[in-house]
Amino acid sequence: MGKDTDIDLMLRFGQGDETAFRSLYMTYRKKIINYCYRFFFDLGTAEELSQEVFMRVYKAGSRYRPEAEFSTWLFKIATHLCLNELRKKRYKNWFVSLDSEEGSVANQLADPSPEILAVMEGRERKKKITSAIRALPGKQRAAVLLREYHGFSYKEIAFQLGQSESSVKALIFRGRDHLKQTLCGEFGEGL
Amino acid sequence: MxxxxxxxxxxxxxxxxxxxxxxxxxxxxxxxxxxxxxxxxxxxxxxxxxxSELDDQEVPPDFDRTFWMRVDEYNGKGLFSFFGGRSAGRWRIAFAPLLAAIIMAAGLYVSVQTMGNKVEELSLSDQMDLLDDFDVVNNLDLLEDWVAMNQMKEDS
Incomplete structure (x- = not known):
């Protein structure tokens, strides 16, 4: 489905066509859930925020004016909700130790099979990537996620974050640098 | 390095x-x-x-049901659907003149009632001897008017 069609669908929804909204919802719900999930790595929070994103789109209805691609606008709503959520104190000092539980379980097993070890190592790696992303400041995190996982351009990310393109370049550069520094100890010098 | x-x-x-x-x-x-x-x-x-090693999450099983319930609630099946929802706009336009007329009638009724109280208060000022202490305290401004009126009568 082309992006222009998404704008058409949203405009049709604004004129009362509910099926147009359903189509947009089905196309984007998983992407939005995953974006919110990678912001917090908490499925409950991701679910709540994603529902709110689509409720806002639904409520926008006839007031919607296409000022950017539909997906850019949709992720802008999601980004604002995620950044607001991040500002709430409950996530500020949230830090997960890099000493994983799986690692300690592996140490306790007398002779784990290679398959179990591989699964554990995989989970361990994911946990470290998760911690590294979660350690990024809000706007850096948003910019890196929007670029790396959703392929938005600098111009689109600038619209989503309400920043200039040059600020977005700097945010992504610093975000990647931060991730490389955090992860290179764990994933080798290749980073 | x-x-x-x-x-x-x-x-x-x-x-x-x-x-x-x-x-x-x-x-x-x-x-x-x-x-x-x-x-x-x-x-x-x-x-x-x-x-890219981080897997995509699947849509949680209850996600759709919860979402469409929220939409239904917003859309006219909820308690306060008249004030919100997508279809509320048309109803709001239809009922706006009626609502305005009701508000104006209510305002007129309240003002007439208030005028009635004023008339009652004025008639009380003519019968100051019927007021007890509590009423005198509550109607000091009327009492002052009454004293002033008496003063004017005496002067004339």
Whole structure:
């Protein structure tokens, strides 16, 4: 489905066509859930925020004016909700130790099979990537996620974050640098 | 310690397809010759590979049901649907003149009632001897008027 069609669908929804909204919802719900999930790595929070994103789109209805691609606008709503959520104190000092539980379980097993070890190592790696992303400041995190996982351009990310393109370049550069520094100890010098 | 090259900042722009074709070609040319930039390029691609190791989450089983329930609630099946919802706009337009008339009638009724109280208070001022202490305190302004009126009568 082309992006222009998404704008058409949203405009049709604004004129009362509910099926147009359903189509947009089905196309984007998983992407939005995953974006919110990678912001917090908490499925409950991701679910709540994603529902709110689509409720806002639904409520926008006839007031919607296409000022950017539909997906850019949709992720802008999601980004604002995620950044607001991040500002709430409950996530500020949230830090997960890099000493994983799986690692300690592996140490306790007398002779784990290679398959179990591989699964554990995989989970361990994911946990470290998760911690590294979660350690990024809000706007850096948003910019890196929007670029790396959703392929938005600098111009689109600038619209989503309400920043200039040059600020977005700097945010992504610093975000990647931060991730490389955090992860290179764990994933080798290749980073 | 890794060597760095001042061109390395442009590598990010190349990776993110943010360079014009001519500029991109120049950076690619430089990349072929510069070892620190090759390291940086490999490192950026390695990071993308590492990040792609995170699996996509599936849509939670109750997500759709909860969402469409919220939509239904907003849309007219909820308690306060008249004041919100997508169809509320048309109803609001239809009922707006009626609502305005009700508000005006209510306002008129309240003002008439208030006028009635004033008339009652004025008639009380003519019968000050019937007021007990509590009423006198509550109607000090009327009492003052009454004293002033008496004073004027005496003067005349």
């Amino acid at each position: 890794k060597k760095t090259c001042e061109q390395s900042v442009r590598l990010q722009l190349l990776k993110d397809n943010a360079l014009e074709k001519e500029a991109a070609d120049r950076v690619k040319e430089h990349l072929r010759e510069c070892e620190p930039c090759q390291d940086e390029w490999d490192s950026m691609n390695a990071l993308s590979r590492v990040l």
